[in-house]
Amino acid sequence: MFKINDNYLKLPGSYLFSTIGKKVNAYAAANPGRKIIRLGIGDVTLPLPPVVVEALHKAVDEMGDAVSFRGYAPDLGYDFLRNAIAEKDFAARGCGIAADEIFISDGAKSDSANIQEIFGPDNRIAVCDPVYPVYIDSNVMAGRCGDYDEKLQKWSNVIYMPCTAENGFVPELPKGRPDLIYLCFPNNPTGCAVTKEQLQRWVDYANTEGAVILFDAAYEAYISEKDIPHSVYECEGARTCAIELRSFSKNAGFTGLRLGYTVVPKELKAGGISLHALWARRHGTKYNGAPYIVQRAGEAVYTSCGQEQVRGMVEHYMKNADVIRNGLKDAGYEASGGINSPYIWMKVPGGMTSWDFFDFLLERANVVGTPGSGFGPSGEGYFRLTAFGTYENTVEAVDRIKGI
């Protein structure tokens, strides 16, 4: 008789965004004709930049011609893209990352979920609280998180690092001894960023303790302040303790196209075994490479024209972030984030839970956000709004919130 992986049974009922989707659909069905403005899920609304569209067309034509047709892509990625990334994302910022340390993938969600596979079952993970749910759920599936305590809303074998208003949403170094530390800066959901000095403390800690930092930099393009590192490799010693995950989703609008990459430096070793070799083995076995046309589209992002167009998209969303943050503050709410990230993290008004406020906002303003408690126990009492809507909808949503 076959047996299932019963770790799956431990997972909470459904993914946060499907719960939200169900609630919103039920409300929309019961209230036809109402215009619901969705500032909940972190999906982009602007179309692909013109250079990307042009590169896609060109690559499609190549694929339709026997001479230039390409079959399976190299499983770690085409050199043209890996070289562009090494030069523009790393060398340009003074980070020594070689092209062959970059693994091209279909996005940061799969990489951030899959990366735990190269670590043993007994590793203990540490996560920020609140946190992007994928880090925990993927480790639950691998049987690494222990049991879930409904009351505490915590897993017994996970180290939670609270990010609260008291610590400026920047976690303290963990009290327990984690082996794998998930960090995401600029942060989803709090919108907070860390300075280079703060991140250096984590790198030093990981090197001293023999831990690995899994650094998710999916929102790097939104950094506007000077002293905020765009990559963990801007910190000294990161090559021996950190893996970095990147995405083309939020800077270049690839949420529906799918492209990302992971950096595993060759010096990163456990007992002399290189994690780079393990991830290459995993990638080569389970993945046949991101599509050629999509990798060509990714390459176009690094042209000077592409960089300019991507900057324009980020500026567009950050204008929305200003509207939300300032609008909420004018209306008397406490709100942070939205300066180095497209997320605004607001405190819900007195006495309400995050889900109470979700319902309140949906019913009274027809605006959808994300309840902070969906990201972890320290998110209770908070609410996330995203700057990824259209400008007109964002202004209208903020006006409606002010109105209630």
Ligand code: PLP
């Ligand atoms: N990492 C974080 C922190 C995210 O918020 C998201 C998407 O919302 C992702 C990764 C997923 O990115 P991708 O679209 O590249 O899979």
